[in-house]
Amino acid sequence: MTIGIENQHLEFKQQLTDKLDFEKEIIAFLNLREGGVLYIGVADNGEVIGVDNADQLQLKIKDRIKNNIQPSTMGLFDVLLEQHADKTLIKIIIAGGPEKPYYLTKNGMTPKGCFIRIGSASEPMPNDMIEALFAKRVRNSIGNIVSRYQDLSFEQLKIYYNASSYTLNEQFAKNLELMTPDGKxxxxxxxxxxRNGCSIKVGKYSGTDRMNLIENEEYGYCCLVKATKAVLDKLTIENRTFTQITAKERLVRKMLNPVALREAVINAIVHNDFTREVPPKFELFSDRLEITSVGSIPAGLSQEEFFIGYSIPQNKELMRVFKDLEMVEQMGSGIHRILQAYPQSIYQFSQNFIRVVLPFAEGFVESQSDAPEATVQATVQATVQATMQADEHEQKLLAFCQAPKTREQIQQHLGLKNRDHFRKSILNPLLEAGKLALTIPDKPTSPKQRFITVQNPQSGEVS
Incomplete structure (x- = not known):
C-alpha cells in the first residue's frame, strides 16, 4: 500500500530518529509559504510501514517541535494519528509560519539552522534569503502587542480548560504565549x-438589505472563547429546520448547513486581524447570513491556495487555545468542510476584509408549522419541565453554597450521580455566569478546591 509520492508539500520518513533531520524538514515547511505535511511510518517510495507506540511517539514529536525550533511554533502544527488498514501512521500538518525564517535553536539563524523546501528536498537557506525574510518578519501581531491593561484575570479561561483534557498551572500565561518577551x-x-473591550455583534434584518434592523445583539467584553460560544449558540438557535414536501418524500434540513456554519464562525474569529481592534461581525438577512472579518488572504497566498486549505494562522496564540479546547479540529480543514456544502463563490475578498455569504436553503418552509399540534405541545412541555428543573437545581445549589462546599458535597446535596452531567450542565454554567466562585481560583483542580455563592455587590443578596 502506498499513499503518494514526495513533493514540495509532502515528505515521508520511515521512522523518527534522534538526529535533527526531522526538525530540518519541519523548519523547511514552516519557511515555505504554504506549509506542508510530513508522515512518519512511510518509506521514501510512499509504501506504508507504520509505527509502534504511536501515542508516545506523538508526544515526543510535539516536544521536539516546540523545544528545538525558533521562533515559537505554537499554533502552527498538528500531530495526528492516521490508520491505513492495520497500520498506524503519524501525520504532521505544518502551516507556513508568519515569523520567517524559522531555524534550529541549536544552530541559530544561519544556513546550518535555516532550511527551505526546494522540490521534494529540504535545503540550507542562503544568507541573503535569511536576511531578507528576517527584514520582512511580521512583528505587528497580537502576540507582540503589549496589552494596554496588565491587571487582567482569566477565571473564564481557566474554567474552560478545567472542563477539557488540559489544565492551567501558575505558568499558563507564559506557556500559552500570552506574554511578550519582556514579560508583559x-x-x-x-x-x-x-474583561476586555472586544464585542462581537450579531445583527438581524427583516429583509434582504440593511434598511430595517430588527435585532442587534452583542457578545463580548469577556473571554473571547466565551463570546465565540455565545455567538455559536445564537446562530444555532436562528438556524431553523425547514421542510419541503415533494411527490416522493418529505425533505427536512436546516436553513444553513450546521457544520459549515460552525466552521465559518470559528474561522472568522480565530483568523480575524485583531491588531486593528475591529472584531468580526455577523448579519442575518431574510435570505442569507453574512460573516465579515477583518484582514485578507495572507500575503503571498493565492485564492487557489486558500481554497486548497493551506493554512497560515493569523493569530497562532488564539489557534493554540481554540485547539486545546477542541473548538478547532485539524489545521486547514475548516475551508474543506465549508466547501463541501457551499461553492467557492460564497467568499468575497477585498484588501481589508473577507466576507462569507451563506445562502439559506431555498424552497423550504419551517417544519414547526407542519408538525402535529400534539408534538409541538409535547416539545414545549418537555422544554419547560427541563428549564424548571435546571432552575430548581440552581437555586438549591446557591443556597447550599453560602459556605464553601466541595463538588462531592454539592452533588450529594442535589441528589445527582452523573459527575459529567453535573459539571457541564450545572456547575460550569454557574461559574461562567459569575454566580458561583472558586475558593482557589488559581488552581481549579486543587484537591482543596471549594465552591461558594457569589453575593450581589449592590444589594448584598445572593446572586
Whole structure:
C-alpha cells in the first residue's frame, strides 16, 4: 500500500530518529509559504510501514517541535494519528509560519539552522534569503502587542480548560504565549481575559438589505472563547429546520448547513486581524447570513491556495487555545468542510476584509408549522419541565453554597450521580455566569478546591 509520492508539500520518513533531520524538514515547511505535511511510518517510495507506540511517539514529536525550533511554533502544527488498514501512521500538518525564517535553536539563524523546501528536498537557506525574510518578519501581531491593561484575570479561561483534557498551572500565561518577551501580558491575553473591550455583534434584518434592523445583539467584553460560544449558540438557535414536501418524500434540513456554519464562525474569529481592534461581525438577512472579518488572504497566498486549505494562522496564540479546547479540529480543514456544502463563490475578498455569504436553503418552509399540534405541545412541555428543573437545581445549589462546599458535597446535596452531567450542565454554567466562585481560583483542580455563592455587590443578596 502506498499513499503518494514526495513533493514540495509532502515528505515521508520511515521512522523518527534522534538526529535533527526531522526538525530540518519541519523548519523547511514552516519557511515555505504554504506549509506542508510530513508522515512518519512511510518509506521514501510512499509504501506504508507504520509505527509502534504511536501515542508516545506523538508526544515526543510535539516536544521536539516546540523545544528545538525558533521562533515559537505554537499554533502552527498538528500531530495526528492516521490508520491505513492495520497500520498506524503519524501525520504532521505544518502551516507556513508568519515569523520567517524559522531555524534550529541549536544552530541559530544561519544556513546550518535555516532550511527551505526546494522540490521534494529540504535545503540550507542562503544568507541573503535569511536576511531578507528576517527584514520582512511580521512583528505587528497580537502576540507582540503589549496589552494596554496588565491587571487582567482569566477565571473564564481557566474554567474552560478545567472542563477539557488540559489544565492551567501558575505558568499558563507564559506557556500559552500570552506574554511578550519582556514579560508583559500581550493583546492575545487581553482578548482571552475576563474583561476586555472586544464585542462581537450579531445583527438581524427583516429583509434582504440593511434598511430595517430588527435585532442587534452583542457578545463580548469577556473571554473571547466565551463570546465565540455565545455567538455559536445564537446562530444555532436562528438556524431553523425547514421542510419541503415533494411527490416522493418529505425533505427536512436546516436553513444553513450546521457544520459549515460552525466552521465559518470559528474561522472568522480565530483568523480575524485583531491588531486593528475591529472584531468580526455577523448579519442575518431574510435570505442569507453574512460573516465579515477583518484582514485578507495572507500575503503571498493565492485564492487557489486558500481554497486548497493551506493554512497560515493569523493569530497562532488564539489557534493554540481554540485547539486545546477542541473548538478547532485539524489545521486547514475548516475551508474543506465549508466547501463541501457551499461553492467557492460564497467568499468575497477585498484588501481589508473577507466576507462569507451563506445562502439559506431555498424552497423550504419551517417544519414547526407542519408538525402535529400534539408534538409541538409535547416539545414545549418537555422544554419547560427541563428549564424548571435546571432552575430548581440552581437555586438549591446557591443556597447550599453560602459556605464553601466541595463538588462531592454539592452533588450529594442535589441528589445527582452523573459527575459529567453535573459539571457541564450545572456547575460550569454557574461559574461562567459569575454566580458561583472558586475558593482557589488559581488552581481549579486543587484537591482543596471549594465552591461558594457569589453575593450581589449592590444589594448584598445572593446572586
Amino acid at each position: 501580558l500581550n493583546y492575545a491575553a487581553y482578548l482571552l481575559s475576563d
